[in-house]
Amino acid sequence: MTTSSEEQKRRRRFITLPEMVAVLGLVIGALTLGLNWSEKRQMAEEKAASTAAASAAKARLGLDADLARGGKEIRLSDPRHELIDTAIDFPTALRIERQTPATARIDKDWFEHAVLKATDGGADDREGRLPVLVTARYMVGDTPRTGHGIVEIIWRTQGRLVGGRTLTIEAVRVRELGGDRKRIEALWMAEMKRQSARA
Structure with missing residues (x-):
């Protein structure tokens, strides 16, 4: 067992x-x-x-900005999309109307007088930055889209013996994609403070 x-x-x-x-x-x-x-x-x-x-x-909008016409114009483009139309807004203090050119560009004549006036009084030879809001309409496939970007125009003023000062565009760059009017107002105010400190 x-x-x-x-x-x-x-x-x-x-x-x-x-x-x-x-x-x-x-x-x-x-x-x-x-x-x-x-x-x-x-x-x-x-x-x-x-x-x-x-x-x-x-x-997304991929904004590019390049100098053209001997520095008298800034051409705007997007390497991925064709820009259908653009609107350019300047800081309110400059009192420049919104520009809606037939071609995607920023013309020096639109802002030259206003920047010279805003920087009058002080040294003739100066340099600074002008922020501009670009609103672009473009197509993605069959869908229309709208995008924004802030373009920064680097300018220089020089005194002349006769006729006051001149303004030239030294360079241009896309500062940031996106942005709005508030943002360019803040950037311009900061630039004006910097100009006042240098004067």
Whole structure:
């Protein structure tokens, strides 16, 4: 009797051990499957987010500004989109009306007199920055979009023996994409403080 009960105990142990190994194998397999599925789902989400970010970047205005006509004009462009029309806003203190040119540009004649007047009194030879808000309409596929950018015009004034001072455009750059009238007002006020400190 004792012998058969010992055999039964041994037998149970041998049967239990393989079963435990099999169950452990199933658990490991299920965990591996779950991890693989989780990784694939995470990769799919990352790919979808990356695609969405890329298409959003394609749709965003990418404004460029370059000097033209011997420094008398600033040409505006977007390497990814054709600009349908543009509107140019200057700081309110300059009292320059909104300009809506047929071609995407900023003409020196629009602001020269106003900047000279705003910086009158003090040194003739000065340099400074004029912030300008550009609002552009463009197409992304069949959808019209509107974007904003702030273009900074770097100017220099020089005194003449006869006829007061002259203004030249030294350089131009896109300061930031986005922006609004408040932002150019703040930038212009900061520039006027800097000019007053130099005078």
